[in-house]
Amino acid sequence: MEILYKKSKMLTDTPLSYCPGCTHGIVHKLIAETLEEIGAEGNVIGIAPVGCSVFAYKFFNCDMQQVAHGRAPACATGIKRCNPDKIVFAYQGDGDIASIGTAEIIHAAARGENITVVFINNAIYGMTGGQMAPTTLPGQKTTTSPYGRIVGVNGNPIRLSEMIATLDGPCFVSRVSVTDPVNVRKAKKAIKKGFENQVNKKGFSLIEVLSNCPTNWHMSPVQSLDFVKNEMTKTFPLGVFKDC
């Protein structure tokens, strides 16, 4: 019998800890498939952040480091500088990368560290129960913006990819989503490019994935994907911001 589809061997057998309908899992799958396709097995060090994906160190079938909130790009730098021939990737949420860890991501990008960073933008702090994130949309209700994000009071959302793309260090910056099969395929392509750049020593790649949080958005999975498609993309347009 011909096997048409199976779980990537770059994922362990540990059941994912994400809520039903959460797209964190899809992105894990895309990264794992990519690692397998580029032949990185036995040559990878991944970084799990603080956030819902804190347990990513249990899910990827490679050496992993769990690190402090927002510091993944600094840790990745330390790893990569000492192991320049290994594939090093960081997986970060929006609070992790665009709030507490803003300095670390900007400087890793500016230095052009030869690493791949996958950034899950779900416009909320999922792990801690749905507080306002640096990427929360104007008007979006969270547990700490109960009247909806009022930009004059709570500040404006940050478009990290566009910011990073202004720097000379990065070689590839792209924003994708995983709301439907077409976009999943595009996301896979972008993630693969980010890893291939690293193999080819082209420098820093950032792939921002617009993601959902049905639990803290108080939506069904289907509603939450529609929200990503119809609302999030207005503030966070999909596209490639840098490719060289």
Next chain:
Amino acid sequence: MKQLMKGNEAIAEAAVRGGCRAFFGYPITPQNEIPEYMSFRMSEVGGVFLQAESEIAAINMVYGAAGSGARAMTSSSSPGISLKQEGISYICGADLPCVIVNMVRGGPGLGGILPAQSDYFQAVKGGGHGDYHMLVYGPSTVQEAVNIMYNAFDKADKYRLPVMLLGDGMLGQIMEAVELPEMKDINSFPKKKWATDGSGIGAERRVINSLFIDPDSLEKQNYNLFSKYELLKRDETQYEEYMIEDAEYILVAYGTVARVCRSAVDILRGRGIKAGLFRPITLFPYPTDRLFKIADKEELKFFISVELSMGQMIEDLKLAVNGKKKVNFFGKVGGNVMSPEDIVDNLISKIEEN
């Protein structure tokens, strides 16, 4: 052959010879000569040097590098060490070996840039969140700092914890004649099977982690940490005694202050006053058992903790002496260093009070 070297540079060279191959730092006085020296020395020995965007980033680069098996270090001074505390806590929680130098300056806040010992609590009691300690040394000469630094990575690797060299602006800036040890062969170091060097897959997969969400495993991890500290107490405690044998008055001091105290003891002995000096070399583990024993000496009238702080080490000294003898204090806040005569005068006034 002895050569004249500035403390900071001698310490950096000793680190290189002790196997350091990765340095991450951020500028701050009075330790700038360490990253400056490492910026060319690391490339000469095929190591990694990187000036980080902050002390927070630097210590997390150390985390990543150490976690992947490198002999990695960072250096800073007080305000920068405060920023590193989060990273140090994670490094301890994840059982990672590394070396950290703190050339202490006066505080709190931006404080001053001159010598102080006011980071003692932070260094020996933990500093960041959670129950943990580092192996902390308080060398008092450049040669001693070199000798400690030379073996610091071996100790860090052996126990899988950070080693801190707690100096001060004086130790970093002073020039002294030092004998530098031979370069260690980096291929001779024991293999780190636990390190995430990238080769792990399946059952061989390695994870560097300080998260133990299940209370039983957190408990186990903390018991593990504390069993290492018991080993440190048993095998790594170091101190030096000077004129203790018949002493009626014992000065207790570490680092730069201990040097001043030694001169004070000589002056006092010259005047017929039986003073001695007890100098802890490891600050964690503190030489508690030895001091507890010394406190039994019949001729001993009291101790004085002499510090460049408002009184931090004195707490460990009092715990060690456990009420057996009086423990006095003489300190300056840092910046202004006491002279031997200041210490002599203070001791004589304490004798008169008693």
